[in-house]
Amino acid sequence: MEIVYTQQTDQLLPYEGYEKDFEQIMERALKLLNRPDNMVCSVIFCDPDQIHEINRDYRNIDRPTDVISFAMMDDDSNIFVEEEEAELGDIFINLAAAQSQAQEYGHSVRRETCFLFCHGLLHLLGYDHMEPEDEKVMFALQDEILDEVVSR
Numbered sequence: 001m002e003i004v005y006t007q008q009t010d011q012l013l014p015y016e017g018y019e020k021d022f023e024q025i026m027e028r029a030l031k032l033l034n035r036p037d038n039m040v041c042s043v044i045f046c047d048p049d050q051i052h053e054i055n056r057d058y059r060n061i062d063r064p065t066d067v068i069s070f071a072m073m074d075d076d077s078n079i080f081v082e083e084e085e086a087e088l089g090d091i092f093i094n095l096a097a098a099q100s101q102a103q104e105y106g107h108s109v110r111r112e113t114c115f116l117f118c119h120g121l122l123h124l125l126g127y128d129h130m131e132p133e134d135e136k137v138m139f140a141l142q143d144e145i146l147d148e149v150v151s152r
Contacts, residue, residue: 001023001026001027001030001037001038001039001040002039002040002041002085003019003022003023003026003040003041003042003043004040004041004042004043005019005042005043005044005045006042006043006044006045007045008044008045008046008047008050009045009046009047009050009095010047011045011047011095011096012095013045013095014095014098014099014102014109014110014112014113015108015109015110015113017110018110018113018114018117021110021113021114021117021149021150022043022114022117024148024149025114025117025118025121025145025146025149026039026041026121028145028148028149029118029121029122029125029141029145032141032144032145033125033141035125036086038085038086039085039086039088040085040086040087040088041087041088041089041090041091041121041124042089042090042091043090043091043093043117043120044090044091044092044093045093045095046092046093046094046095047094047095047096048064048094048096048097049064050092050094051064051065051066051068051092051094051097052064052065054068054092055068058070064094064097065094065097066093066094066097066098066101066116067091067092067093067094067097067116067117067119067120068091068092068120069089069090069091069092069120069121069123069124070089070090070092071088071089071123071124071126072087072088072089072124088121088124088125089124091116091117091120091121091123091124092120093113093116093117093120094116095113097116098112098113098116099112107152108150110150111146111150111151111152114146114149114150115142115146118142118145118146119138119142122138122141122142127141
């Protein structure tokens with residue numbers, strides 16, 4: 001299991017210790033979902049302008065969002081195997097959204113940032129929330145994974 005981090009913004013990361021939290025979230029998700037532990041993903045921290053551009057160019061939605069995931073395993077031809085690791089894909093996290101949503105929802109920036117990572121990771125693992133039943137499953141998994149790592 002590996003997480004590769006990229007900072008694409010001058011904005012400071014919202015809290016220290018996110019690497020340990022993200023590793024725990026990924027480890028817990030893989031175990032809970034009975035997935036192998038040889039998975040790799042990338043996390044890219046960005047600002048609202050950057051994620052707006054990504055959302056517009058790749059999803060045809062002309063506004064910023066809080067998190068976007070691009071799954072490699074949606075298409076078998078995209079899977080890159082190096083040293084027996086399976087590349088899940090990329091998670092883009094809008095740091096400004098993490099900070100403002102934490103305040104809006106009344107919890108810590110740590111909780112919100114971990115939520116965004118967990119949400120993006122579940123998308124990489126094939127979960128979605130387009131239909132009410134799928135949303136119920138995905139959101140229950142998020143809570144189950146997150147509540148063991150960071151309190152509400």
